[in-house]
Every structure is written in C-alpha cells, then in structure tokens.
Amino acid sequence: MKEPLFTGSGVAIVTPFTKETVDIAALRRLIDFQLENHTDAIIVCGTTGEASTMSYRERMRTVEFCVEYVDGRVPVIAGSGSNSTENAVALSRDAERAGADGLLVVTPYYNKATQKGLVRHYQVIADAVHVPVILYDVPSRTGVAMAPETYAILAEHPNINGVKEASGNFSNIQKTRSLCADDLFIWSGNDDEAAAICMLGGKGVISVVANILPREMHDLIQLCLSNDFAAAGQLQLELKDFCDAMFCEVNPIPVKTALNLLGFDVGPLRLPLCEPTEASLARLRKVLSDYHLPVLS
Template sequence: MRKPLFTGSGVAIVTPFTKDAVDLDAFGRLLDFQLANGTDAVIVCGTTGEASTMTYGERMRTIEYCVERVGGRVPVIAGSGSNATPNAIALGRDAVRAGADGLLVVTPFYNKATQSGLVKHYTAIADAATKPIILYDVPSRTGVTIAPETYAELAKHPNINGVKEAGGNFSNIQKTRNLCPDDFSIWSGNDDETAPICLLGGQGVISVAANVVPDRMHQLVRLCLAGDFAAAGKLQLDLKELCDALFCEVNPIPVKTALEMMGMCGGALRLPLCEPSEEHRERIRKTLVRYGLLDT
C-alpha cells in the first residue's frame, strides 16, 4: 500500500535570485516562513521556482540547501522533469543525491508524446528512481494531457505515487479516480481547484498561493481532509480573488512581485520572464492590501 508523499498544502516555492545567482539567504527566509505557517511539503525547483532557467549546478545546490534548511520537518520534493527521458532520469538521480524525498516530473514538453510514449517515458523514470515520483499534468504549458487510462496504467508502478493535476478537467479527474487504486494520490495543481479536487478524493494541493498565504492554504486542505466542505468551500471562495491576482500574468511573475512587495525577497526574474505591467502590479498590490498582507 503506497502512502502519499504528503497530505495537505505543499508550496511550489519560488527561487529568489540576485543579479547572477540564487539568493540562498532570501531562500532560507522563505523556507522559514513556510515552516512557521503550516506548510506540509516544499516543492523546490519546479515551474514556480524557474528551474528551466537555472543551471544544473544551481538546481542541485538549491535542492541541497532546501533539504538542509528544512531539516526533515516536512518532505522536500524536487522538480526533475525534462522532455528528454535520460535527462529526467539524471535530474532525478542527482536530486535524490542532494537529499530530496521525492520527485515531481512534468509531462515532456515540446515533443508532445503520445499516451504510449508517456507510459514508456514515465516507466523508464520510475524504474530508475530510488524515491517516489509524482506525475505532473499541466497541458497549458506542455501541450500534453495525461489520459485517465494512462494514469491507470502508470498507477501499477510502485514508484509512481500519484499526480499533480493542473489540467482543470474534472470529468477526467473523476474518471482517473475511478480507474486508479485508492493509493494513487491526486493533488490539485491549481489553487482555485483545491477544495473540489479534495472532494473527489484528492490529498491536497501543490500551491503557488501558499508562497504568500501558507497558513490559509494549509487550513483549506485541513478542512477538506476533515470532511468540513462547507467551511472549506467558504475559504476557497474567499481566496479566489487572491488566486486570480497571482495568475494575472504567467506564473511566477505575479507571485514573485507579491513577495517583493511584502518584503520577503527580491522580485528578480530570469528572461524570458520579466516584470509585470504597471496595471497588473497595481492589481497585485491592491489584492495584497485586501487580504491584509500589505499595508495601504
């Protein structure tokens, strides 16, 4: 029987940068803030962490630092996806050497693999991995959707722990839940879909919003897992404006801007990402004020 890598709210944490390096001091402060406010897992060097613009050495040092700072208090899950299967295997191997408790593996982008190709890709990664892996379905970024029948096939592999589902297709999620065994976990990959996915048997969320409201995202999932969906639904609706503001431009532009405004870290992004428009910056500022995260 597989145990989920975590239950609750896992933060898809940003990577703070200086002009030409990872700002590990600021990263440490972000990790401390997360751990002090109930975050149940840290997902490092994922999409929100801008891993695709980091060097290999930067990625491994950031994972290693994250593991050291967290100190076993919650699981550390490292992004290790690639559109080349051997690269994904190597990233996963080295992330585990750096101390990661699990791996988050996005669908192969650009190549647009078939469902058969996805089974072979993930099976090769899972066969080579020495820690559990979480699949990551995010078709808006990769152009590939994992079909429910493909999940059912992949769920047979003991090293595949479940999926971060960011496809937004609730019909597919229901079919996946019906086709897969109970110990194949589903986590929401979209903050504003956390409660609905938990209602369908999900284990929680891998969250962007948790970067700024870790306590509220933790509470949202706690209510869901306790079966109090009336209170969870109310909190989910209350968080909607914040979730929308944090995606008013491509992630992680808004959330990094929000953290900079809150004085948590610098807002430096790596090209091709760049600072938000003034209109969106003002929207983010006003939203932070409304949620009590920034003074007027």
C-alpha cells in the first residue's frame, strides 16, 4: 500500500542567485524561514526555482545543499523533469544520489507527447530510480495535459506516488480520484485551489505563496486534513488576493520580486524572465502591505 510522500504544504522554493551562480547563503535563510513556519516539504529546482535556466552542476549542488541542510527535518523533493526522457532519467538518478526523498517530474514540454508517449516517458523514469516520483501536470506551461486514464495506468507503478495537479480541470481531477483512489495521491499545484482539491481527497499543496506565507499555507492544509472545510474555505478566501497577486505575471517573477521587497535578497531573475512592470510592482507592494508584511522602502 502506497503512502503519500508528504501531507501538508510543500513550498516550491525560489532559487536565490548572485550575478554568477546560486546564492547558497540566501538559500539557507529561505529554508530556515520555511522550517520555522512549519512548511511540510521543500520542493527544490522546480518551475519557481528557475531550474530551466540553471546549469546541471548548479541544479545538483542546490539539491545536495538542500538535502544536507534540511537533514531529514522534512522531505526534500527535487525537480528532475525534462522534455528529453534520457535527460530526465539522468537528472532523476543524480537527484536520488544527492539524497532527495522524492522527485517532481513535469510533463515533457514542447514535444507535445501523446498519452501513450507520456506513459512510456514516466515509466522509464520511474524504472530508473528507487525514490517516489510525483508527476506534474501543468498544461498552461507545457502544451500537454494528462488524461485520467493515463494516471490510472501510471498509478500501477510502485514508484509513482502522485501528481501535482495544476491543470485547473476539476472534472478530470474528480475522474482521476475515482479511477486511482489512493494508488495515486494528488497535491494542488495552484494555491487558490488548495482547499478545493483537498476536499476531493488531495493530500496538500505544492505552493508558490508559501515562499512568503508558509505558516498560512500550512494552516490551510491542516484545516483541510482535519476536515474543517468551513474554516479552510474562509482562510482560502482570505488568501485569494494574495494568490492572485503572486501570479500577476508569469511565475516566479512576482514571488521573487516580493521576496526582494521583503528583504530576503534572493537576487535577480534569469533571462528570459525579467523584472515586472511598474503596474505589477505597485500591485505587489500593495498586497504585501495589505497583509501587514514589512515592505522595504
């Protein structure tokens, strides 16, 4: 019987950069902030971590540092997806060697694989490792969506633990739950859908907003897991404006900008991502102020 890799709020943590490379000292401060505020898992080198602009060496060093520094206090899950199955296998094996507790593997972008191709892609990756694999369905970024029937096939693999669902397709999510039950666990990949997905049996969220509001996202999921959906729904509504602001431009532009506004000094975005517009910057300043967070002048 499968057990979820984690339950609760896992942060899709940003990667702090200097002009040249990963800022390990700043990453240490971010991890401290997360653990002090009860984040339930650290997801490193994902979309929010700008992994697609990092060198192979940078990615592995970042995973290794997170594993060493977290030291078993919560699971560390490494992003290891690629649009090349061979590259995804190499990334996944190296992340496992680095000590990652699990892997987050996005659907292969640009290729627009068929459902048959997606099954083969994920089975090859899962066969190559011994740690749990979380699938990642985010069609708005990849151009391909996972079908519930595809999930049902992949759920038969002992190393495939679940899916980060960011499709926004609640009909498919319900069908997936019906087909897979607890052979495939579901985490929300959209902060503003976390409570709703938990109500359908989800195990939590892999969160962008938790970079800034880790305790609130942890508390939201704990309310869900305690079946207090009235209180969870109220908190979800209270977080709605904040969630929307964190996606006023493509992730991770807003959240990384917000962290810098709060003094976390996470450095620049890497091209092709760039600084937000003046209108977005003003919106971020306002929402941080509205939530009583200490914005730098």
